[in-house]
Amino acid sequence: MVERDGRDLAWGRAHPGGQEVLRPAWLEEAAALAADPDPLPRLGHGAGRSYGDEALSDGGRLIETTALDRFVAFDPATGRLTCEAGVLLHDILRQVRRWRGAEGGWWFPPVLPGTRFVTLGGAIANDVHGKNHHRRGTFGEHVVSLTLARSDGSLATCSAEQNPELFRATIGGLGLTGLILEATLQLMPAPGLWLECEEIPMADLAGFFALAEESEADWEYTAAWVDCRASGRALGRGVFGRARPLPGGEAPAPPELPRLAVPLAPPVSPLNRLTLGAFNALYGRRPGLGRGRLRRLPYHRQLFPLDAVGGWNRLYGRAGFYQYQCVVPPPTARATIAALLGAVAAAGEGSFLAVLKTFGARAPAGLLSFPMPGATLALDFPNRGAKTLALLDRLDALVLEAGGRVYFAKDGRQGAEAFRRSYPLWQEFRRWIDPRFASALSRRLELTP
């Protein structure tokens, strides 16, 4: 038994508090921990890439799944892959080059979030999305089945046919329905492993929405970086990135976690107003931007730019940071995004990374899936205590007013009332929570005692 601090277990490093962490080596040990007769609240915990308190449980017990990292089966005829829950998407990507599909392409994970160092179980529990939501939807849409260990000692196989309600509750279920032991994924055929990438400057928000619409049909991956310092008529200025697979090429496998890593959180964060300005100015003016200026990149360079710096989250210093990601639906999406960026600029709290993209119209895979049709904005804020929290509350008000919601893989502070207002299926979800499972987030949202 090892006691660990929440700041080392969540990516935002802003949630102190001790919890017991156990790391089972085999599925039956993990299932036994899920069913431990001790009434201590328990929760699965993957690679620690959730930002807020979703994968934490101060005073409780975490069952870390990273040693449950074995592949179980892969069928090259169908592209179906079964893995233990602690397999990283990175581990899957390292195999992709050998997995040739029937028509000369490769079998490839259809949905990849912004980092490949997340576990399969975490990707399901958060129903993560990628830059291709408009084409492939969320991760959960490609999960064929999963095995869930419950605290009553049972193992439930869940799929669209078997235990379909528990299946829908577990996808995007924040780890609260039990411990995911294993899952089967449907991979998609990709014609090649290089991407054709284009980065187009956009003058304002109208530019973003026009490019997003124009790119929907022909570009697999889209996302825009927004310069948070811009205001007034330049609000929303930034760079729109889009990419699509090139047929035929075998790209190098993505590298292991880089040796170049940030070893310690510095006492004073190097990310301040000055460096933020310099970064954003350089990013917006770097060479190679422009319509028609196509670059050929291995997919991992385009999809996971931050994975090149190990432990980048430590750059925010000892107090950590908050990531705020929200989605707002179409009728007012443009006005609300403008209001959100305006509020950030007015607070003088520029975000180092502001990412904007549109979600497509898809039926959600889970009861608490985050994506809805509209625009999603992600912002990082160094934790400056009450000042930061007050800003995030102001952003919440705008998002709720617009009928949007925040993403719990990122959020670490929204209250129960806002949650109930923005996730309409929360009561249905609550029926499927395992009575012995709980997290810091589930207590905050009053989903569990």
Place this chain on the structure above:
Amino acid sequence: MSESLKVSIYGATSAIAQAVARRYAARGARFFLAGRSPEHLERVAGDLAVRGAAAVATHAGDLAEAAGDAALQAAEAAAHGVPDVLLVAFGTLGEQQRDEQDPARAAATLETNLVAPVRLLLPAAAAMERRGSGRLVVISSVAGERGRRSNHLYGAAKGGLSIFLAGLRDRLAPAGVAVVDVRPGFVDTPMTRDFRKGPLWASPERVADDIVAAADAGRAVVYTPWFWRWIMLVIRNLPAAVMRRLNL
């Protein structure tokens, strides 16, 4: 196409063994895996198959028991004959304080960590010697370099194993067979799950990288991670009075 590397692993379900096996699977190796739990062997075999192994055979049995040797050797012969690489990765840490009070348990710690590896290595060494090629890769420990109050039963077994390997290396060198003595420091595995981890601790993946590199190069002794060479240099040379007071 060149023939697949034949890799045998005794103690194949340990964390370090699994990490090593994955590296050979990526090269398309054929495996013979021996270990105690048939269920765990099947999990490991399935994993290696997806990771690129050309073939995986398994054999379940208690490697510490001499009575099982013949069956193990027959299964290995049926799987792929004399391997190119044999990794011996089984062992138990024992519990020093408990074992001090229970000589039978103390003997079992020596049996599992010293006697059984020697028993299994002798026929494998002879077969590789006859063939004139092969690599014996054996996981010993830095604990075998100096008797310490906290683990000198385990240390005695690993120290004896390293001495055996040194002699075996010289015996087999003329035949072109390498003997690699792997001495890991603290590794974060199920065997050490109750220890508090610090900066000296390494992951099984890092240790496996070092083991595979050492096996490829046919190195004699490999400390993993590398800094243990220097830590052990200091520990070996501490005066006895200092060692006693350090209470290591």
